[in-house]
Amino acid sequence: MSVRELVVLGTASQVPTRHRNHNGYLLRWDGEGILFDPGEGTQRQMLRAGVAAHDIDRICVTHFHGDHSLGLAGVIQRINLDQVPHPVTAHYPRSGQRFFTRLRYATAYRETVDLTEAPVHQDGDLAVTPSYTLQARKLSHPVESYGYRLIEPDGRRMLPDRLAAHGIKGPDVGRLQREGVLADVRLEDVSEVRRGQRFAFVMDTRLCDGVYALAEGCDMLVIESTFLDEDIELAAEHGHLTVGQAARVAKECGVRHLVLTHFSQRYSEPDEFERQARAAGFEGELSVAHDLQRVPVPKRR
Numbered sequence: 001m002s003v004r005e006l007v008v009l010g011t012a013s014q015v016p017t018r019h020r021n022h023n024g025y026l027l028r029w030d031g032e033g034i035l036f037d038p039g040e041g042t043q044r045q046m047l048r049a050g051v052a053a054h055d056i057d058r059i060c061v062t063h064f065h066g067d068h069s070l071g072l073a074g075v076i077q078r079i080n081l082d083q084v085p086h087p088v089t090a091h092y093p094r095s096g097q098r099f100f101t102r103l104r105y106a107t108a109y110r111e112t113v114d115l116t117e118a119p120v121h122q123d124g125d126l127a128v129t130p131s132y133t134l135q136a137r138k139l140s141h142p143v144e145s146y147g148y149r150l151i152e153p154d155g156r157r158m159l160p161d162r163l164a165a166h167g168i169k170g171p172d173v174g175r176l177q178r179e180g181v182l183a184d185v186r187l188e189d190v191s192e193v194r195r196g197q198r199f200a201f202v203m204d205t206r207l208c209d210g211v212y213a214l215a216e217g218c219d220m221l222v223i224e225s226t227f228l229d230e231d232i233e234l235a236a237e238h239g240h241l242t243v244g245q246a247a248r249v250a251k252e253c254g255v256r257h258l259v260l261t262h263f264s265q266r267y268s269e270p271d272e273f274e275r276q277a278r279a280a281g282f283e284g285e286l287s288v289a290h291d292l293q294r295v296p297v298p299k300r301r
Contacts, residue, residue: 002030004197004297006222006259009038009045011289013226013240014067015265021045021291022067023262025222026055027199029150030131034058035075036148036201036222042071043078049292053082058127058134061092062203063145064099073106080112087114091126091136093144094119120146123210137213139205141239147203147214152196162190197300203262206239207249215253219298222289223249224262229276231264243273247280256298257285 009024016022022039026046033055035042046052056079061069069092079088092100097119104115120126120136127134132150139145158173166185168176176182176190200214202223215221225243227235235242241249243260250258260273267273270288277286287295 003028004030006220006295006297007049007051008259008261008289008291008293008295009042009049009051011261011263011291012039012067013224013262013264014065016041016067017265017268019291020263020265022071023203024071025201025261026051027150027201028055029199032057032129032131034060034134034150036060037062037068037203038071038075039067040070043074045291046075049294053078054084056084056088057086059088059090059092060134060148060201061090061096061100062139062147062201063093063141063143064096065143065204068203069099069103072100072103076104076115077107077109079115080109083112087116089116089118089127091118091120091134091148093146094121095144137210139202139210140208141204141206145204147205147210148201149214149218150197150199152198154196155194156187156191157194158191166190195301197297199297204239205241206236207241207245211241211249212253215249215255217253218255219300220257220259220295221250221253221255222259222261225260225273225277226262226264228267228272231266243276244280247277247282250284251280251282255282255284257287257295258282259287259289259295261289 007026010021012020021041023037024042025036027034135149136146180187198218200218223246225246226240227242229242229244273288
């Protein structure tokens, strides 16, 4: 059975706290693992969460502030130490190439893994696999930052009543799905479009077109909510979102499950984030993320 879930490794913003590690998020998508923004301490959080280096197929870095990238050195070396048997691809802003290179080769170690560097320099598709298309959109932050979005290809949902009406059953159903036609019956005659799932990861940014483009129609949106609404001026000054802004984006874009994260150390209680998100009008599933949490991607509609 395929597994699609978010494993939260860390939820702090600039400064970690006793209860919140720096950023780190692993998305399990069927048999693949995508590690987003490995901040300092990610390797230990992986151990605590039961995430192995072998689980990582792709690394996506939104930008090169330390709380989103200082864990790269340890993660890359661990991938090589454990001799991960499959290739690993790393995406990051091309303008930060010097930072990625420094982190990749921060200390001496033996390279055993095929690590492909695939930097991002513009909006668009980064990778197309049978399970998803990975896209990037530029965000608005003091340093160049990109958000990421996964889109599953649309499929088809078979309709039992229409199959029965045409007398199609057993192995013939699979044959029709594979070939698209059986005798004079077309696949579209006995099925309907099943919309593919969508996931977006939006970190440090002000409100901008990229935020809305990434969030549009998502089944799960993981988004920074660094500040409470009363600190909106601080958010704008430092290039961040408030919880109310994040929740309104989710509402306007039809997000099904909103995951709030990247909290300033100035706030110790998470309840106010949930209250302000609801006050902003978001009525879907809501998670105020905490370290080591596992959040399932909502089932297909």
